[in-house]
Amino acid sequence: MAFILETVVTTRNADGSHHLAPYGLIQDGEGYVIAPFHPSPAIENLRRRPFAAAAAPVDLRVIAGAVTGRRDWPTVACETIDLVRLADAFGHMELAVESVTEDALRPRFRCKVVHSASHLPFVGYNRAQAAIIEGAILSTRLDLLPREKIEAEMAYLRIAISKTAGPVEQEAWGWIEEKIRDGLGS
Ligand SMILES: Cc1cc2nc3c(=O)[nH]c(=O)nc-3n(C[C@H](O)[C@H](O)[C@H](O)COP(=O)(O)O)c2cc1C
Known part of the structure; x- marks a missing residue:
């Protein structure tokens, strides 16, 4: 790898x-x-x-x-x-x-x-940001992945969002959720 x-x-x-x-x-x-x-x-x-x-x-x-x-x-x-x-x-x-x-x-x-x-000092990792990257990738693979896998992974990623997201990350996550909801028709 x-x-x-x-x-x-x-x-x-x-x-x-x-x-x-x-x-x-x-x-x-x-x-x-x-x-x-x-x-x-x-x-x-x-x-x-x-x-x-x-x-x-x-x-x-x-x-x-x-x-x-x-x-x-x-x-x-x-x-x-x-x-x-x-x-x-x-x-x-x-x-x-x-x-x-x-x-x-x-x-x-x-x-x-x-x-x-x-350009800026990098001062630390954030779980919600990592979850956004994962969720964004999932949202580009709606035609390739089984619905259950997408739903299960989104449920898991939501934990990091609920625990560590600021307002910016919440907005980003909302866009991804909306796209996935629309894409899956759920
Ligand atoms: C973090 C991340 C990494 C991605 N990496 C790739 C990649 O390496 N190759 C690819 O074709 N799409 C990748 N995608 C999906 C594209 O960004 C997405 O399909 C985008 O809409 C492509 O835009 P385009 O069709 O205008 O090139 C990635 C998406 C995310 C969120």
Whole structure:
């Protein structure tokens, strides 16, 4: 198994705007692999312009929002590549694609880290934030996973939310719950 970092990735769209979505960056030696499932604008973007920025969000509403139709989060310019990255980030990496492994389902873009920076001190872990990441991932797999598994995992994750969420995490969790409720028709 590889170590995977859950990040908010930005790439440049053909019209100059940016695409923002959470992706798990798979560690590969000194670099990382971005592996979006087809179809995704990120795939076309990385083919056309082989650069990405991957940020660690401070506010987990960015991750919950990006998978529930709320993708308009503030960005700032990257430092070494012509791209933007999520503004509200503990840190970020600027990535250049070195090679592509083609796959009909999930091409793999192997990236070199051309720059990385910390922006805020990281002062501790929070269970509700971890639960939001898990819940957000579940919400993107409603067609792939059995309903019972989704319901059981959400029930478990809800414990961490009820014990450790602040208002921001409660809002993020609410978006995920709503999407899953609608998706499962429950
Ligand atoms: C924490 C997290 C990690 C994710 N990692 C991936 C990934 O590695 N590959 C992928 O295709 N989707 C991943 N997803 C799901 C995508 O973010 C989601 O499907 C998103 O809507 C894709 O947007 P797009 O179709 O505009 O690319 C992840 C979601 C979350 C919440």
